[in-house]
Amino acid sequence: MSNESFIGHQIKEITAELPASARLVAISKYHPASSIEEAYAAGQRVFGESHVQELIGKEACLPKDIEWHFIGHLQTNKVKYIAPFISLIHAVDTIKLLREINKQAEKNNRVIDCLIQLHIAQEETKFGFTYEECRELLSSNEWKELKHINLRGLMCMASNTDDMNQVQQEFHEMHAFFEEMQQMVINDAPQFNELSMGMSHDYPIAVKEGSTLVRVGSKIFGNRIY
Numbered sequence: 001m002s003n004e005s006f007i008g009h010q011i012k013e014i015t016a017e018l019p020a021s022a023r024l025v026a027i028s029k030y031h032p033a034s035s036i037e038e039a040y041a042a043g044q045r046v047f048g049e050s051h052v053q054e055l056i057g058k059e060a061c062l063p064k065d066i067e068w069h070f071i072g073h074l075q076t077n078k079v080k081y082i083a084p085f086i087s088l089i090h091a092v093d094t095i096k097l098l099r100e101i102n103k104q105a106e107k108n109n110r111v112i113d114c115l116i117q118l119h120i121a122q123e124e125t126k127f128g129f130t131y132e133e134c135r136e137l138l139s140s141n142e143w144k145e146l147k148h149i150n151l152r153g154l155m156c157m158a159s160n161t162d163d164m165n166q167v168q169q170e171f172h173e174m175h176a177f178f179e180e181m182q183q184m185v186i187n188d189a190p191q192f193n194e195l196s197m198g199m200s201h202d203y204p205i206a207v208k209e210g211s212t213l214v215r216v217g218s219k220i221f222g223n224r225i226y
Helices: 003-017 034-041 052-061 076-082 095-107 129-138 164-185 203-208
Strands: 022-027 045-051 067-068 088-092 112-118 151-155 194-196 214-215
Touching: 003 022, 003 034, 003 095, 003 151, 022 164, 052 067, 076 095, 088 095, 095 112, 095 151, 095 194, 112 129, 129 164, 151 164, 164 194, 164 203, 194 214, 203 214
Parallel strands: 022 045, 022 214, 045 067, 067 088, 088 112, 112 151, 151 194
Antiparallel strands: none
């Protein structure tokens, strides 16, 4: 089986096993536009990137009906480059970043969908709000004044461990917290209904625990090319 047909096969296999409540975000970072075209030919339309320059280059040369998601740590000074076209920013990890997204969205006469990133993993290297910091943010009025962002939900990464029981427990707690936050913001953000969790190695667990967006890269595209 060629690499091209492998990508198409994987896309179809993964999407076929996902419930109607979950969507696949194909993580295409570090892979060439030709690989994205193969996934696109298999019907995939949602792709995730984590480097601004790479994303800009791909957006310019690939079909315009692709829904681009930014999944990595986003620096405030880079927001302006993706604000004209980005569909969803998964990893909003500070109120400062949320303000900058709002500012750049306004300049582009857009409202940009955002997810708040939670830090639930054991590693210190991950970014994101703690549960308590997220509660404080969403119970405040500041985010409600940002008229050019659309808070769609939460995002997280589980601990980098082979202990799938721990991963399941983290996802389970995250989903319970997501439901708590949904109730907190229901009057101000009725569209708060996305929970982005799960990657190539743990997305089946994430889906069972209520994920609506799974971020799958290596299982589709293989190892990074560059």
